[in-house]
Each structure stands twice: as structure tokens, then as C-alpha cells.
Amino acid sequence: MTLLRRTGLALLAPVLAIVVALAISALVITLIGENPFTAVRVMFDFGDTPSQQTQAMVVVLNRAVPLFLAGLAVSVAFRMGLFNIGVEGQYRLATILAAAVGAAVALPGPLHVLLIVVVAMAVGAIWAGIVALLKVTRGVSEVISSIMLNFIALGTASFLLTGPLRGSEPGASIITTADVPESGWFPGLNGVFSVLGLAEPRTELYGFLLVAVVVGVVVSVLIKRTRFGFDLRASGLSPSAATASGVDARGMVIKTMLISGAIAGLIGLPDLLGDQHNYGTEFTSGLGFLGIAVALLGRNTPVGIALGALLFGFLDRAAIPLQFADIPASVVTIIQGTIVLSVVIANEVARRLTRRQAERGNAVAPPSTGDGSTGGGQGPGGGPPPDDGPGSATGPGLTTAQPQGAGR
Amino acid sequence: MSTATTTPAPSRGALTDRLLGRNPQRRVLYLLLGLVVLFSAVRVISGEQALTSSSTFSAALLLAVPLALVALGGLFSERAGVVNIGLEGMMILGTWGAGWAGYQWGWTGALIGGAVFGAAGGLVHAIATVTFGVDHVVSGVAINILAEGVVRFLSELLYTDNAAGGGVTQSPPLSSRPPSFSLPVLSSGPDLLGDLEGKHWFLLSDVAGLLRGLTNGVGVLTVLAVLLIPASYLVLWRTAFGLRLRSCGENPAAADSLGVPVYRLKYIAVIISGALAGLGGVFLVFIATIYREGQTGGRGFIGLAALIFGNWRPGGLAAGAGLFGFADALQLRSATAVVALLLLIAVLLAAVAVWQALRGKRTQAVLAAVFAAAALVAFLTVDELPEGIVSFTPHLTTLLVLSLASQRLRMPKADGLVYRRGEH
Amino acid sequence: MNESAPLAVELRGITKRFPGVVANKDIELRVRRGEVHAIVGENGAGKSTLMKTLYGMHRPDEGEILLDGTAVTFKSPADAIAAGIGMVHQHFMLADNFTVLENVVLGSEPTKGGRLDRAEARRRIREISDRYALGLDPDTLVEDLGVGDRQRVEIAKVLYRGATTLILDEPTAVLVPQEVDELFGNLAELKREGLTVIFISHKLDEVRKVADSITVIRRGTTVGEADPRTTTAKQLAEMMVGAELPTPQTRTSTVRDTPVLQLRGVTVATVGGRPAVDDVSLTVREGEVVGIAGVEGNGQAELVDAIMGLRPLAAGSIVLGADDIAGWSTRRRREQGLGFIPEDRHRQGMLLEAPLWENRILGHQTRPPAVKGAFIDRKGARADTERIMRDYDVRAPGPDTLAVALSGGNQQKLIVGREMSARPRLLIAAHPTRGVDVGAQSVIWELLKDARAEGMGIVLVSADLDELIGLSDTLHVMLRGALVATLDPASLTPEELGGHMTGARDTTVGAA
Amino acid sequence: SDEDDSASGGSSESSSASGDLRIGLAYDTGGRGDKSFNDSAYAGVEAAIASLGGEVQELSPNDDASNRPELLTQLAEQGFDPVIAVGFAYGDIISDIAADFPDTTFAIIDSTGVDLGEGNVTGLQFAANEGSFLAGVAAALKSTTNYVGFVGGVETPLIQSFEAGFAAGAEAAKPGITVDVKYISPAGDFSGFSDPARGQIVAQGIFDAGADIVYHAAGGSGTGVFEAAAASGKRAIGVDSDQYQTVDDPAQQAVIMTSMLKRVDNAVEAFITDFSEGNVEGGTDITNDLETEGVGLSYSGGFIDDIKTQIDEFAQQIIDGEIEVPTAP
Numbered sequence A: 001m002t003l004l005r006r007t008g009l010a011l012l013a014p015v016l017a018i019v020v021a022l023a024i025s026a027l028v029i030t031l032i033g034e035n036p037f038t039a040v041r042v043m044f045d046f047g048d049t050p051s052q053q054t055q056a057m058v059v060v061l062n063r064a065v066p067l068f069l070a071g072l073a074v075s076v077a078f079r080m081g082l083f084n085i086g087v088e089g090q091y092r093l094a095t096i097l098a099a100a101v102g103a104a105v106a107l108p109g110p111l112h113v114l115l116i117v118v119v120a121m122a123v124g125a126i127w128a129g130i131v132a133l134l135k136v137t138r139g140v141s142e143v144i145s146s147i148m149l150n151f152i153a154l155g156t157a158s159f160l161l162t163g164p165l166r167g168s169e170p171g172a173s174i175i176t177t178a179d180v181p182e183s184g185w186f187p188g189l190n191g192v193f194s195v196l197g198l199a200e201p202r203t204e205l206y207g208f209l210l211v212a213v214v215v216g217v218v219v220s221v222l223i224k225r226t227r228f229g230f231d232l233r234a235s236g237l238s239p240s241a242a243t244a245s246g247v248d249a250r251g252m253v254i255k256t257m258l259i260s261g262a263i264a265g266l267i268g269l270p271d272l273l274g275d276q277h278n279y280g281t282e283f284t285s286g287l288g289f290l291g292i293a294v295a296l297l298g299r300n301t302p303v304g305i306a307l308g309a310l311l312f313g314f315l316d317r318a319a320i321p322l323q324f325a326d327i328p329a330s331v332v333t334i335i336q337g338t339i340v341l342s343v344v345i346a347n348e349v350a351r352r353l354t355r356r357q358a359e360r361g362n363a364v365a366p367p368s369t370g371d372g373s374t375g376g377g378q379g380p381g382g383g384p385p386p387d388d389g390p391g392s393a394t395g396p397g398l399t400t401a402q403p404q405g406a407g408r
Numbered sequence B: 001m002s003t004a005t006t007t008p009a010p011s012r013g014a015l016t017d018r019l020l021g022r023n024p025q026r027r028v029l030y031l032l033l034g035l036v037v038l039f040s041a042v043r044v045i046s047g048e049q050a051l052t053s054s055s056t057f058s059a060a061l062l063l064a065v066p067l068a069l070v071a072l073g074g075l076f077s078e079r080a081g082v083v084n085i086g087l088e089g090m091m092i093l094g095t096w097g098a099g100w101a102g103y104q105w106g107w108t109g110a111l112i113g114g115a116v117f118g119a120a121g122g123l124v125h126a127i128a129t130v131t132f133g134v135d136h137v138v139s140g141v142a143i144n145i146l147a148e149g150v151v152r153f154l155s156e157l158l159y160t161d162n163a164a165g166g167g168v169t170q171s172p173p174l175s176s177r178p179p180s181f182s183l184p185v186l187s188s189g190p191d192l193l194g195d196l197e198g199k200h201w202f203l204l205s206d207v208a209g210l211l212r213g214l215t216n217g218v219g220v221l222t223v224l225a226v227l228l229i230p231a232s233y234l235v236l237w238r239t240a241f242g243l244r245l246r247s248c249g250e251n252p253a254a255a256d257s258l259g260v261p262v263y264r265l266k267y268i269a270v271i272i273s274g275a276l277a278g279l280g281g282v283f284l285v286f287i288a289t290i291y292r293e294g295q296t297g298g299r300g301f302i303g304l305a306a307l308i309f310g311n312w313r314p315g316g317l318a319a320g321a322g323l324f325g326f327a328d329a330l331q332l333r334s335a336t337a338v339v340a341l342l343l344l345i346a347v348l349l350a351a352v353a354v355w356q357a358l359r360g361k362r363t364q365a366v367l368a369a370v371f372a373a374a375a376l377v378a379f380l381t382v383d384e385l386p387e388g389i390v391s392f393t394p395h396l397t398t399l400l401v402l403s404l405a406s407q408r409l410r411m412p413k414a415d416g417l418v419y420r421r422g423e424h
Numbered sequence C: 001m002n003e004s005a006p007l008a009v010e011l012r013g014i015t016k017r018f019p020g021v022v023a024n025k026d027i028e029l030r031v032r033r034g035e036v037h038a039i040v041g042e043n044g045a046g047k048s049t050l051m052k053t054l055y056g057m058h059r060p061d062e063g064e065i066l067l068d069g070t071a072v073t074f075k076s077p078a079d080a081i082a083a084g085i086g087m088v089h090q091h092f093m094l095a096d097n098f099t100v101l102e103n104v105v106l107g108s109e110p111t112k113g114g115r116l117d118r119a120e121a122r123r124r125i126r127e128i129s130d131r132y133a134l135g136l137d138p139d140t141l142v143e144d145l146g147v148g149d150r151q152r153v154e155i156a157k158v159l160y161r162g163a164t165t166l167i168l169d170e171p172t173a174v175l176v177p178q179e180v181d182e183l184f185g186n187l188a189e190l191k192r193e194g195l196t197v198i199f200i201s202h203k204l205d206e207v208r209k210v211a212d213s214i215t216v217i218r219r220g221t222t223v224g225e226a227d228p229r230t231t232t233a234k235q236l237a238e239m240m241v242g243a244e245l246p247t248p249q250t251r252t253s254t255v256r257d258t259p260v261l262q263l264r265g266v267t268v269a270t271v272g273g274r275p276a277v278d279d280v281s282l283t284v285r286e287g288e289v290v291g292i293a294g295v296e297g298n299g300q301a302e303l304v305d306a307i308m309g310l311r312p313l314a315a316g317s318i319v320l321g322a323d324d325i326a327g328w329s330t331r332r333r334r335e336q337g338l339g340f341i342p343e344d345r346h347r348q349g350m351l352l353e354a355p356l357w358e359n360r361i362l363g364h365q366t367r368p369p370a371v372k373g374a375f376i377d378r379k380g381a382r383a384d385t386e387r388i389m390r391d392y393d394v395r396a397p398g399p400d401t402l403a404v405a406l407s408g409g410n411q412q413k414l415i416v417g418r419e420m421s422a423r424p425r426l427l428i429a430a431h432p433t434r435g436v437d438v439g440a441q442s443v444i445w446e447l448l449k450d451a452r453a454e455g456m457g458i459v460l461v462s463a464d465l466d467e468l469i470g471l472s473d474t475l476h477v478m479l480r481g482a483l484v485a486t487l488d489p490a491s492l493t494p495e496e497l498g499g500h501m502t503g504a505r506d507t508t509v510g511a512a
Numbered sequence D: 001s002d003e004d005d006s007a008s009g010g011s012s013e014s015s016s017a018s019g020d021l022r023i024g025l026a027y028d029t030g031g032r033g034d035k036s037f038n039d040s041a042y043a044g045v046e047a048a049i050a051s052l053g054g055e056v057q058e059l060s061p062n063d064d065a066s067n068r069p070e071l072l073t074q075l076a077e078q079g080f081d082p083v084i085a086v087g088f089a090y091g092d093i094i095s096d097i098a099a100d101f102p103d104t105t106f107a108i109i110d111s112t113g114v115d116l117g118e119g120n121v122t123g124l125q126f127a128a129n130e131g132s133f134l135a136g137v138a139a140a141l142k143s144t145t146n147y148v149g150f151v152g153g154v155e156t157p158l159i160q161s162f163e164a165g166f167a168a169g170a171e172a173a174k175p176g177i178t179v180d181v182k183y184i185s186p187a188g189d190f191s192g193f194s195d196p197a198r199g200q201i202v203a204q205g206i207f208d209a210g211a212d213i214v215y216h217a218a219g220g221s222g223t224g225v226f227e228a229a230a231a232s233g234k235r236a237i238g239v240d241s242d243q244y245q246t247v248d249d250p251a252q253q254a255v256i257m258t259s260m261l262k263r264v265d266n267a268v269e270a271f272i273t274d275f276s277e278g279n280v281e282g283g284t285d286i287t288n289d290l291e292t293e294g295v296g297l298s299y300s301g302g303f304i305d306d307i308k309t310q311i312d313e314f315a316q317q318i319i320d321g322e323i324e325v326p327t328a329p
């Protein structure tokens, strides 16, 4: 195969996905009597002044950080065939308790932040640990228990907020916990913009971005490069083979859920430490569910999830300029759903085309490049995709890039 | 002949297996009787009439039916091997379809509209999972996101400046109401059951409450849903079509090798699944008489949980939906009745403790006894629970029952696996 | 036979390509009506692919199919079934959670008023079962059946559809001699009724015994036809691989005195009923192969699981060297010198969707060369995988190939190589050559023999009685969970052994 | 995006010549068409434009409403003035933005502008407790069973002030009357505002327990309350707008005895008028109460015409300060 053709195949999936998503979105926009090209232009319009442009980037990034963490939390569990639909409850409960602890103590800066982070991770891990414990001791499906625990977390958070942890004065319309003192705030990253010679944006870029990056790298290394990660992936690919190889299946469920929950505990912290400084009735909800979409979009790899989170952040920001152009914001939600669907369909189509291509050539192509075609038969999660290490999922003829890898 | 061991009867679901062993009918009766007596006793002791009032039971029915419909939807799809996380999205589409068709063509229109919109969601899921082999969870999640956008968009498109009313978040009202039925004499007119219930007698009034709750002012879709449960059983387990459909969820390669049209059946199953989830949405629209954005409130997920709770069986999922619906009704009716529930739990746990002790399982017995004592203390000391805590009564109940009952759940063997001909 | 009569099945110039593989290339097959026609060939030679083509499961890229002299095209198995062809697959195609009845009628159900007519189905299955002596109970769940019965369910499925041509893909791989004999009895019955049978097997003696004619396939093409009456097994093997027919015969005894594994009163409980493994005691010494014979489902699998720590013990002790390992985790057991060739390589031995080098790590996650400390050593694992592929003749493009892309024999060789590389003190080999062609078989046997000579203790569980008798130094027979006989393989025929296994013979307990 | 159409970029083209009033309107979740106070706010803006001229740019938040700050920022940045935030949820973020755009005038509905410490935010507040008090009076006077009910959507302080006023009014009109209070969902779980099925079930429970009139402050779940009333032949009291006029459904219309009006439209219109006349002070709260007729009862359908005098008496006492209506239960 020529290099050209190979690159073509590698780019096929993302291009196909984008074309399909664009086509459907364009149709939708045309239906309401607006010009799709205007819409596209508007979505990429980051503003006129340099400061508006950097501000737009900050908005996208600040939205992407929690989404990335949410996606990561979901994906860790997915990797071993567990469907942690309970990320939502895990982060809500973690955030309120972390906020309360953060407000209750006074410590020097870094320690204060560290304490809040540790509390959040611990609460998230414990809440997810209940799911794991019920699964290994009582065989309760993690899907049910985490759905139920989401509601229980929500109710508990509400009880705590209106009861023992209420920090706002009685008359206030929004009930919140007490504010975390300034020593517990996470410094912003706007300094970076001046260093790069860019205009200062209006709001702070969350410093928690750095934490997210570190967590992403750690998770990536953990899953791909360590023995533990191997055991985790093996359990996801074939629980029976993993057990026979000496992996303690129950222990693995517990450890994985603890990690997933600990990451989930971080989801609320960018907002909490970087902006809100308290948890209240208006604290952003639903990130756990979006995290599932982001994880799937990113095919459970940290880099993919980062791209998925950025895409969602970008689309989310676009909702405002679209409204200025008289295009309803619901178009963005439609585009998000369409993109998730078309990306996964495009992956599948590209996979088949690649195979057919390989059939004609003489390279040995794998029968599957992962996404969704695996499925360990346990849990409705299907299987997580295999390692995306160099060349692992593609045959010798196609080592440059996975057809699914790039471009989201 | 090689070893053919005598095998126990197939599992009948977590709860029943644990509580009843393997001899159904009669034991189910005993169980129900026992529960009624227990509830009755708890009602008399605590004075919480809401515990067994017909009002609570009819609310429970209202809350259980949409869950049961969604879970039935899940049953069809998952029995055919397609995991359906997109039920919530299909339910959302169903509510919109019902609202849209309902304001124009009345309740029958709503019924059809909701089913068709739900089925459309199912069709998308089928195209993605069956034809394109997309991971089932991925597709389901995408459908949930997509559905939210689509209904908002359609509302914007069709209800802005609509003379009939409506807006971006709601439809105009149904132009006709679905009929509802009551048992003559017993629960309407002279309302003998109602009289009996009002007497607050031990046991008799409770049974009357139960019966009246289930027979008074029952909507047409409730009747349909209740019929759909045995009907689904008959279709799936007693017809050739059902056998073929289930074979796609157990071993599609085997089915394919016998000329069963696996893809087509999966399509049909997932579309039926969507239609049933859509009907669950229609039910909500019937209660409200309009479509309202956010009306489903996560019921699609709870329905999915009911399906798993019920071990992928019609009877089991109905029990799951019923349990959830009852607990939910109780918590919506009265926060104090929820406290009375603690007494019930204490009694049940005490029974479990005794039973486990008899079986020589000491840790379990002690554990159950401790929790029983805790529940009793809570009952005696707490007057009313805060709203936040009360709100998750049904979820906690479901989780407790699940973790106390032994888990012999068995999902269809090929559920969630992408099937591609020749690539198994 | 009548040469002029049209052939029941004729395949002309069939070519079938898969990604990167030409599974069939210009294959010719001529099967006469009413005969048992055998197809033999190495693993991966393309036998199953050819049969799937004939059964309409996929369409050939080139070539044509003729039935009774007329060309046909099958779009799906349904077409093939309609044309009177039925197939029993190498891997059972049964829904475990369905009853025999449901499995058999699936796809062509008798109905009455829209309902599945179970009574009628039951009647017809009983009729078939009686007529061909299949001994099936329509209402048993398939998951409760042993392999022999499952096989018969598969045959019943085909007969139920009125097939006149039966394809049996390696039907005997998992059967004990008595069951094989029963099967051959069934085949004779079928032949008498005028049915045509196409039969695939790696067991050449068997093939010669039952077939009327043989087609040999090598690397996707027909090598030629052979007459079973005039061709010896040796000649057949040479046609297949160009190698000599291997024998599992061991050379001199290498048994030493030090015991490596001692089981004392090992008991494994099952849910509810009687124990799956019942008070089993045995000793494996260094350099000794202890064979365990038994009809499938008599507790061998559970015993293996118990030794590996995959199943809890109800009673008894397991001593490895000098340590009681009953309380150890599977991982610790493996680290301390237990090697494991599992019975079901897809379920327990491999990560099918992972590359070969990752499969090299599986089961050896705590040892070099695959890992360094807490980290995976990718380079080391790759290099060692390449070594195994060289040393053990694993045919695959490279260590990055996904395991699923390998044929069964090559997968098995990789597993054997992996386990041997760790130099275990004791190796549990469960059906090490099941479904493996003669070439690979001899390689594996040689490997086991070498390991034994170096002092490795081996527990060998197998359904292949020649293998058991040939390799074992001591042979135990398991029946209903208990060891019922200890036999001397030096003076034992497969038929005698089969008798012990089915409990038909008096169990004379020999010296342990 | 090369064209430099800075200030007017992307705004609607209907920029009228008649006045340079450019109003920014940031909605609460749901956006326009919610048949509730988003619509009411829009009606106020429309009325203001009708008399003063000008244009409006509306923005709705995303699904989880996490982009509220951006909505206000963008409106201010694009030069819209005044910028009106609909809903108390903007309360904790509006101060930051107001500080960044000191030359823009902001208004926030249902929240205070005083405590923010910014001189350019006006709080448009409503004495919902006073209106609810009258609803309580009407319910108590009309109840034959001496048993009335209240269904709240979500147990937030705002809705609790409805409850408090209602209970006080009922008690004032008929001492000893039973007031049954129930919320659909706890604080933080906003599903209670959009779940008519639960609204129906909760209200039905109150009716079954003996109530004959139920007052709801449950947003979109309210239709369920009306439905329960219709099914059991009882009465209901609507909220925010005159729901007798807006429900579109004759069967439900028949049970809506009255509605507690919260004239967001009037408040918004008045605010814009003040703004155009340069009368907005900023850093103040405008309380819309009985006195300003910012809250009140509707009389459509004529169900409570007979008790109007009694209701008016109570209203007068509240205006005169003789009755102090509680804001929390």
C-alpha cells in the first residue's frame, strides 16, 4: 500500500464522522430557515478583540477540564468492563463534602487545597466503592446500584445542603455551603497568556487544568504501562482468562471502582476551587452523564477523551454565538448527539473498509480494531477497546495511525 | 449417554428464588399474604393509614406503569441481544410524539404518536448497533443526548407561535382524554371497597385498600400495560417468533446457522423496544395531558434497573417496577409513612436474622439483627425524615432488596455483543 | 459405486479469501451419494472454511457448488438447509440457556395457531432420537449436557430439518472412544438410511475406520483423494504435512523420588448437590506425568481449577513441594512454580483481542522478561514472544498480531511455549492437543516429554486416550468426582481404559 | 470571521431607528416558550419595546446552565444595555460580571441587587409571600372541608416563601384550618419543576386525604396538580400568571379557582421604562408587592368574586403593615 492510501484510510473515520455530523446539522439548520454556512462561521467566531478570543479559549478549556475528568473516571471502569454510570452521584457528593471540609478548616494554601482534593477523591472513591462492594459480595449489577446510588447521593447532598452543611444565610435564594477561604482556592493560569504574549482573558483559566493533565498522564501510564493496568485490561478483555492468569477478579473490581470514583471525585473541583468556592443548589449537574459520552467518544483513551472533552467544550461555547445569529441553542445538543453517533458509526465503517482494503493487499489485518466489537459478555458495557499502543491494534501494514485515532 | 444431572428449575429471579425456593404459585400466595399481614400490622401500630390506603396503591400503579413499560421495552431489546441504554431517550421521544399527536388527534393519536416516535428512536439504535456494529452503550448514550436535542428543536420548530398553544418546553394539551375504568359497585358507585377501607380494620381494610387502589379509575394505558406483561411473556416464550428473537440474544451465530434472520429480528426487537419505551412516555403525557420537557426524569434508567432486577423476565421486571412504584408512592404521599416503613424493615430483618441463625450463618444473622435493631431505634426516635432523605426511599429500597436477595441473575448470553455474520 | 450417477456434492475450484489469508484456493471436492466422505488436513488448512461455504454461511470468491449435478448458489444457511444440507460445527452452535427442544426446532418451528407447538416438536424429536438412537430428552437444558449429548443435539438439529447431506466438522475431538463408537454407530445408521456424510477429523485411524473415501487438503488446496482401505495412517499424514505420524510414546521412565505435588483428600463442593471432586488423593513426583482419564464432566475440570486456586476447596490439602498451597491465591501459586495449559484456551488461556506479546505476559505478570518492577516491559515481552514464535513454530506475522487472528493450533503452541518458558515445577496440562493438527500435536508431545525429562512434574488431563496412555507414567481414572482406579499405562489398551472411565469395568485399584 | 462588525455583530437585524434601546435578556433554564416567567419577562420587554422602541437579544443557557456567566458577559460585551437576568440562579454570578461592565445596567429577577455591592445591578423582587397569603385566604374561605393543600416543586427558599404566605393566609382567614404541604423534589434536584406526573400524584394524595383546594408553586408540574383536581372534582390555585387563561385545556380551566399573579412582565416593563428615562439607581431592589400590584390574585372565571371584599381587606391590612407575612415556614 502506498503511504497516500494508508494516510487516507487513517483519516477516513474522522473525516467521515465530521462530514456526516455536518450534513445532519446543516439539514437541521436549513429546516429552521437559517443558513448552515453562517452557523459554521459563527461557531468558529471566537470574537473580535484578542482578549475576547483568549476568553473564548478559556471558556472552552474551563468546560473541557471537568468533562475530561468525568470521561476519564468513566473510562477507567470501562476498561475492565464495568459500566460506572454512577459518576454523577460520586462527584456531587464528593464536591459538597469537600466544599464543607474546605470551608471548615484554615490551612496554609497548598495544604488546604490538598486537603480538599484528598477529601473529594476519598468521598468519590468510597461512594464508588459501595458499588464495587455490592457487586463482589452480593452480586448486584453495578448498573443498577450506581443508578440508585446517584439518586441517593442527590438526596443526601440535598439533605446536607439544606441541613447540617448550610452556609448561606436563611433568606438567600440559593442555598450553598459556607465559602472556602481564599487559602483553599486554586490559583488560575492567566499568567500563561501574558507569558505567551496573548491578551489577558476576562476570567481565569482554571489552574486545575494542570491537575487534570497530570491525572490524565498518570491514568494513561497506569493503564498502559503497569502490571496493574495490564491486569485491569485483561479483566476487561476476558474475565475468565484474567482470573486463570492469577488476577484477583473481586479485588480488581474494587480497586478499579475506587480509582474510577476517586477520579470522579475531582470532577467538581475545577469549578469549586477555581470559581464558585462553595457548593450550592446551582452547582453544575449532569457532568457524570456527559462524561459517559465523552469517554465513548474518546474510545476510552486519555488522549481521545481530552479531544472529546475539548469538542464538547467548543460546541457548548458555540451555543451563545449561535443564539446571537438567531439559531436556537438546541442545535448544539443535536450536533453533540449526532457527532457521538456519527463518530462511532464512522469508526466502524472505516474499520470495515480498512479490512477490505487489507483483503486485497496481503497485509494481515486484525478482524477488529476494537471499538465495541469486543465485549466480554459481562455487563452491558460491551468490552473496552484494546490497548492503543503502537501497532497493537493494527497490522504491520497500518502502523502509522489507527483509523479511529485522530481528528476528533 | 454421558452425565445428565438432574437440574433445578430455571431461576425465577433474585427475590423469588431466595424467598420461595422453587415451588412458585402457592408460595407466591403465601408471600403476598404474609406481606399484607405485615403491612397491616405495621399500619395499625404506627397509625400511618397511607401505608395501605387505596390512594397510595393507585399512586404506586401510576408510578410503576411507565417503569414497567420501559422495562418491557428493554426486555425485547436485550432478549434479542441488544443492550438498550437509550431507553431514556426513546421515552423522551415518546413523550414528545404523544404531545404532538395528542393535541391534534386526541388520546388515540397520542398513543400512536408516542409509540411511533419511540420506535423511531429504536430504529436509530438498531441501525447503529446492528447494521453498523457500534457498541451498544455508545449508541444508547448518543441516542439519549440526541433525543433531548431533537425534542427541544422540534418544539422550537412547531410550537413557537402555534395557535393551539405550547412552547419550547411544552406541547398544547391533548384534545381528548384517555378513558379510565373502575370496577362497578366495588370501587365506584356504592364503592364498597372504599367503605371497607375507611373502617381501618386490621387486614380487611388493607386488602380493600389494595384492591380499590388497583381497580379505581384505572387508565386505559394502565390496562394495556398490565396486559402487555403476560402478553410479552407469551410472545417471547410461547411463540416461534419469540424463540427466534431470544436465540439472537443467546447465541446469534447458532441462530444464523439455522437460517434465522438475526439482523432482521434484532431490528424488530429494538424497534418494539423503542415503541414500548415510547408508550412509557405516552403514559406520562396522559397523566399530565401535555408534553413537558424533562417529564421523564430519568425513568428510562430506572426502568432499565427494573429489567435487571427482574432477571430479564416479564414477571420479574413487573415486580421490580411495582416495588419501586410503591416505595415512590409512599414517599410522595407521606414522609411519616416512610418512617413507618422502618418498622416494617425492622420486622423483616429480624425475620432474616432468625432464619440465618437457624441456618447456622452467624455473621449474616448478627448483621441482620444489628440492622433490625437500628431500624427499630430509628422508627422509635425519628418523627419525620427530611425531604432529601425521603426522596430516595424507592432507590434505597430497591438497592436493599437487591442486596439482601441472592443474586442469581442471568442476562441473555450474547447481550451487548456486537454480532457480525461470519465473525464470531 | 456407480460412477455415472451424479455426485451428491461437488465443489469446483472454490476459492475463499479472508483479510490477509487465502483460506481456500481452487479446491475440488467430490462426494458420492450415500457415502461417508472424510476431509483431513492440518490446522488452518481450510477445512471448516470450505464446509461453511457449502453450508451457505459465506459465499465463495470463486468456484461453484453442484448438488446432484446442478449448480446452486446459497445466500444463507437457510438456502442450504432447504437444499438438504446440514452442518454440525466444530464449535457447537447451541444456545446453552435453551432446552434441547428449543435448540433443535429453532428456525423451523412447528406452530399451532401462532403458538410454538411444543407437543408436536417433542414428538418429532423423540422420533428422530429413537430412530437414530440419539437418546435425547427434549426438555433438558443444553447447559446441563455433556459434550457427547451436545453433539447428538447438533445431529438432531440437522436431521430434524430433513437433511440428506450431513457435514460433521471434527465431531470426535472431544469424545471418548465409547462415545466415538456410539457416534460411528449413528453414522452407520444414517448411511443405511441413504444419507451422505462429510466428516472432518484429525484422528487418522478413525478416519480410515469410518470413511468410504478421503480428501486431503493442505494449505488451502486439495492435495488429492485417498482410499481408506489402501492408505495407511502414515501415508495420510505424509500427504497432509509431509511429516511422519507422531506417537505419544514416552521413552524410559524419568520419575524421581521427590514429590512435587501431593493432593490429600481434596474435595470440591458444587452448588447444592454432591461434591464435584470427592476426596481425591494423589502424588506427582519430579519427572513424572500423572494422567487423569475420565469422561468429560466427572470432576476433572473442577480438580484442575482447585489445583490452580480457581475454585475453593471444601476439604483437603494441596502440597506443592513442601508448602501447603491451599490458602494461596492463583497468582502466588503460579509464581511458586505452577504452570497451566487450560482446557479452553479461548476462555482461560488467551486475550483474543490483545496482541500476542500481551498474551505472552498473561499469567506471568509478575516475572521477567515481561515486567520490570511494577511496569510492563514491552520490549522484553515482544522479544520473548518472538523467541517463542521461533522456538515453538507459532505461525503468525509478528508479536503485534492479535491473538484472535491465529488458528487454534498456533494459539495452543503459543500457550504451551509461554508456560514452558517459565520453567514451572509442576505443569497442569488440560487437553493440551485438543483440536490441534498432527504436526503441532507431535511438537507439543515432544515438549512435554523434554520437560518431564528435565524433572518437571506434569498432571495431564485429556480425552485423547492414546495421548494419555502414551505420555503418562501413572494413570488415574476419575468417575463422579472420585478416583476409581489407578492403572499402569504400560499395559493398557484404550478400550480397557474406556471401560474404566464409563464405570463398565470393575475398578481394580492398583498401587499408587 | 474577518468582517469587523464589532458592536452590532451577530445581533438581530431588526435594529430600529426609533431608539437605541438594546435590551439583553438572559433566560433561566427552559428559555422562551416556557409558559412561565421566562415568557412573562419577555412579555414585559415586548411591551416596553412597543412603547419605547428598540430591540432585544435573548439568550438561553445550556442544559446544565453552566454557561450563565457567559450569557451575561456576551450581552454586555456586545453592548446591550440594560441586561436583564431572569431568575435567582443568576444571583451568585451576576456581581462578577456587573463589576466587569460598570457602564452597563443590570437587572435580576427574584434576587437582590443590594447585597452584591455593585452599583449597577437592580434586583426585581416579588413579595410572593404576600400574594400567596391572599391565595391562602381565598382557599380557606372557599374550603368546605377545612383542609387545604400546597404543592411545591422544589424545596428551595423561594418556593418556601410561597408556602409560608399561603399557610399564614389560610390560618388568618380560618384559624385552625389544616394546611397540607408537600414538595415534589428536594433542594438541588430541579426535576420537581418539570414532572407533571409526580405533581398529579402528590396533589391527588392531598385531595385523597381530605383537602378540597390545592395551591401549587411547582412550575411545569402544575398541570399535574390541575389534572388531579379535575379528576377528583376539586379546586386548584395556579401561580405566576393567570393560569385560567393560559392552560388551553377546558377541563383544567374549570378547576382553576384563581392564580397568584407575579407580574414579572410589569416589573420588567417598568424597569426598562425607568432605564430609558434615566431613573435607574442601581444597587437597589425594587420590591413588587401588593402595594405596587406586582403580586396579587386573578379573578378570571369568577370563582372568587364573592369573597373579593374579604380578600381586599386582608390585602389592605398587609399594605398597611397590620399583617406581617412570613417569608419562611
Ligand SMILES: Nc1ncnc2c1ncn2[C@@H]1O[C@H](COP(=O)(O)OP(=O)(O)OP(=O)(O)O)[C@@H](O)[C@H]1O
Pocket (backbone or CB within 6 Å): B010, B012, B229, B230, B231, B233, B234, B237, B313, B314, B315, B316
Ligand atoms: N399462559 C399464560 N397466560 C397468561 N399469563 C401468563 C402465562 N404464562 C405466564 N404469564 C404471566 O407472564 C409472566 C411471566 O413471567 P416469568 O417469565 O417470570 O414467568 P415464569 O412463570 O417464570 O415462566 P416459566 O414458566 O417459563 O418459567 C408472569 O407474571 C405471568 O403472570
Ligand SMILES: Nc1ncnc2c1ncn2[C@@H]1O[C@H](COP(=O)(O)OP(=O)(O)OP(=O)(O)O)[C@@H](O)[C@H]1O
Pocket (backbone or CB within 6 Å): A367, B422, B423, C018, C019, C021, C022, C023, C041, C042, C043, C044, C045, C046, C047, C048, C049, C050, C090, C405, C406, C407, C408, C409, C435, C437
Ligand atoms: N472469518 C475469518 N476471518 C479471517 N480469517 C479466517 C476466518 N475464518 C477462517 N480464517 C482463516 O482461514 C484459514 C483456514 O481456517 P479454517 O478454520 O478453515 O481451518 P481448518 O482447516 O478448519 O482448521 P482446524 O483444523 O484448526 O479447524 C485459517 O488461517 C484461519 O485463520
Ligand SMILES: [Mg+2]
Pocket (backbone or CB within 6 Å): B237, B313
Ligand atoms: Mg418464564
Ligand SMILES: [Mg+2]
Pocket (backbone or CB within 6 Å): C047, C048, C049, C090, C169
Ligand atoms: Mg476447522
